[in-house]
Amino acid sequence: MPARDYDAIVVGASFAGLAVARQLRGNVLLLDRNEVGAVQTSACGTPLWLPEALGVASSVLQVHDRLLIRTPTRTVRYDLAPVPFCTFDYRAFCRGLLAQCRTRFLRTSVVGIQEGAVVTGDGRFTAPIVIDASGWRRAVSGGAPDRPGERYSFGLETHTELDDEGLTFLLDQRLIPQGLGWIFPVGRGSLIGLGSYAGRSKLKPAIESLVRRHGVASGAYHGTYFPSRLLRPTVGRVFAVGDAAGQCLPLTAEGIRPAVFFGGECGRIVQQILDGALSLEAGLERYRRLVAAYRRPYRLLRLAQWMAAHTPTRWFALVTHAAAMRPFRSGWWPRYGWFGRPRPCEAVAT
Ligand SMILES: Cc1cc2nc3c(=O)[nH]c(=O)nc-3n(C[C@H](O)[C@H](O)[C@H](O)COP(=O)(O)OP(=O)(O)OC[C@H]3O[C@@H](n4cnc5c(N)ncnc54)[C@H](O)[C@@H]3O)c2cc1C
Numbered sequence: 136m137p138a139r140d141y142d143a144i145v146v147g148a149s150f151a152g153l154a155v156a157r158q159l160r161g162n163v164l165l166l167d168r169n170e171v172g173a174v175q176t177s178a179c180g181t182p183l184w185l186p187e188a189l190g191v192a193s194s195v196l197q198v199h200d201r202l203l204i205r206t207p208t209r210t211v212r213y214d215l216a217p218v219p220f221c222t223f224d225y226r227a228f229c230r231g232l233l234a235q236c237r238t239r240f241l242r243t244s245v246v247g248i249q250e251g252a253v254v255t256g257d258g259r260f261t262a263p264i265v266i267d268a269s270g271w272r273r274a275v276s277g278g279a280p281d282r283p284g285e286r287y288s289f290g291l292e293t294h295t296e297l298d299d300e301g302l303t304f305l306l307d308q309r310l311i312p313q314g315l316g317w318i319f320p321v322g323r324g325s326l327i328g329l330g331s332y333a334g335r336s337k338l339k340p341a342i343e344s345l346v347r348r349h350g351v352a353s354g355a356y357h358g359t360y361f362p363s364r365l366l367r368p369t370v371g372r373v374f375a376v377g378d379a380a381g382q383c384l385p386l387t388a389e390g391i392r393p394a395v396f397f398g399g400e401c402g403r404i405v406q407q408i409l410d411g412a413l414s415l416e417a418g419l420e421r422y423r424r425l426v427a428a429y430r431r432p433y434r435l436l437r438l439a440q441w442m443a444a445h446t447p448t449r450w451f452a453l454v455t456h457a458a459a460m461r462p463f464r465s466g467w468w469p470r471y472g473w474f475g476r477p478r479p480c481e482a483v484a485t
Contacts, residue, residue, distance in 0.1 A: 140164070142409050143264040144253050145238070146245050146275050151377025151394035152268030153232040158402025160237060161409045164260055166253070168244040172229035176270075176359045178292055178319045178326045179228070180302065181391045183221040188477050189395070191231035194223040196322035199302040206306045206452035211459050218472030220302060222321045248275040248373065263415060264405055267370075268398065270378040271360045276370040283360045284334030290388060291338040291358030292317075292328025295351040300325065306448055306455070311341060313444040315388075318349075327353075330388050332363065332444045361390055363440060365433050368397075368426040369419045376401045380426065385433065386440040396475030400425055432474075 141164045145152045148167035156165045180199075186192050199220045202213040233240065243257040252259040253275060267276035271287055280286050297318065305316030314331040327346055329338045339356065346353045366381035368374070376382065376398045383390030404422050407413040413421070443451050457463055 139262060140260045141239075141262040143266065143405055144260055144262040145266045145268055146253065147268035147270060147377070147379070148233070148240065149229065149268070149270065149377070149394075150391050151270075151379065151382075151398040152266070153229060153236065154395040154398025155266050155268060155374075155376060155402040155405065156236040156238045157232055158399060158406055159409070160406065163238040164262070165236065165238040165240045166243055166245055166255060166260075167240070168242065170242055171233045171240065172226035174357075175225040176357055177225065177391065178317065178328060179223045179225050179321075179391070180220055180319050181223070181389070182472050182476075183219045184473075184476055185392060185395060186221065186223055186228060189232060190235065191223075191228050194227035194231055195221045196224055197222050197299075197320050199320070201301055203301050203303045204306060204452075204455050205303060206448050206455070207309070208449045208452050209456060211452070211455045213459055213468070215302075215472070217469040220472075222302075222319050222326075245269065245274045247278070263372075264408060264418075265373045266401060266405065267373050267375045267379045268377050268394075271362055273366075273375065273379045276367070276373045276375040276379055284336060286362075287334050287360035288314075288330055288332050288363050288388060289334050289336045289338070289358065289360050290328060290330040291336070291342060291356060292326045293342060293346065293356045294321075294354035295324055295327050295346055295349070297325040297327065297349050297351045305345075306443065306451060308448050310345060311338070315443065316345060324354075328358070332440055334360065336360075361388060363388070364437060365426065365430065368423050372415060372419065374401050374405065374419065374422055382426075385436040386443060387436070392475040396477075397426065399477065 142161040143163045145156050145165045148165050148171045200216045204211040243255040246254040252261045272279045299320040303318040311329045313333040316329045319326045329342055361383045362381035363385040364381050368380045377394030382393040382397050404418045408418040
């Protein structure tokens with residue numbers, strides 16, 4: 136084993152990696168192949184309490200207190216007032232979190248892990264604790280599959296000048312079979328996108344026609360693969376968080392909250408290891424048990440995703456309609472909106 140360079144190394148400096156890093160004191164190295172906040176892949180829609188609790192509320196672009204689900208046969212309206220959602224500026228959000236970290240940041244591409252060392256374009260770095268927060272590519276906890284479309288969902292979106300139509304999901308198999316569309320107002324204009332649960336990545340023509348239908352032009356595109364099933368939260372002595380551990384929520388493809396939630400919990404466990412209060416093995420086991428406690432809700436959402444992908448849209452439209460009505464609604468809302476909310480004392484950890 137080469138000499139130890141750092142107490143811990145975090146690979147990936149987006150939602151999950153920054154959520155881990157902001158919990159850590161000590162000699163910690165944070166790695167990403169891009170500058171922090173430079174490469175957005177997400178529509179950045181999340182409950183308003185999240186940026187507020189993290190101390191980055193200034194990144195919020197627009198607050199949303201209703202959600203529309205549009206299907207060919209009906210439009211279902213959800214009142215989000217009990218837990219308003221927001222869309223935020225990715226760069227401002229990430230830079231705000233980075234400012235709360237005491238870690239050293241290095242922009243470099245991580246190639247993998249060899250003989251305990253994290254191998255990068257700028258050399259090898261060693262640490263007793265390694266955290267993989269590199270998204271679906273899982274740079275140090277298994278790597279990406281050869282055919283990601285067989286295992287992951289895929290999402291693509293473009294910025295348009297479309298005026299505020301409200302936070303909207305589109306369920307229409309003619310638009311996208313086995314998937315969903317969305318229109319997310321972002322202060323100025325809206326992001327219009329499609330997500331394929333079947334991992335289809337050639338979504339641009341369908342988005343172009345959707346954009347044209349709204350009488351606007353498409354702007355720059357961004358997108359990537361994202362998981363919809365939990366993967367192993369630890370691989371050897373490596374902790375995996377966020378999309379690297381498959382923690383993106385099935386059905387809604389909400390991955391920011393879980394990345395921040397599990398990232399924060401992982402960071403707290405790692406800090407206990409650094410403080411000598413836990414052994415590495417005990418820390419890995421504690422993190423595995425924490426993630427395992429959420430298997431049931433993930434299974435339920437995955438079942439709902441399967442229904443959305445495999446039942447005729449008009450049936451699923453009936454289900455979404457019923458889910459919005461009492462007494463069904465009280466079974467999941469606002470509980471869903473509070474998932475991952477930090478306890479007050481844990482909010483802004485600096
Ligand atoms: C089009 C689209 C829209 C979405 N919209 C939403 C939404 O509105 N709300 C929501 O909650 N979720 C949304 N998601 C899902 C969400 O974006 C992800 O679940 C979330 O980004 C996961 O965060 P993460 O930190 O785990 O991974 P990522 O955000 O993917 O970050 C991984 C980081 O690791 C770095 N990295 C990767 N490989 C390497 C390497 N080899 N070396 C060094 N660095 C590396 C990357 O540069 C990146 O910074 C969307 C996804 C897509 C594709």
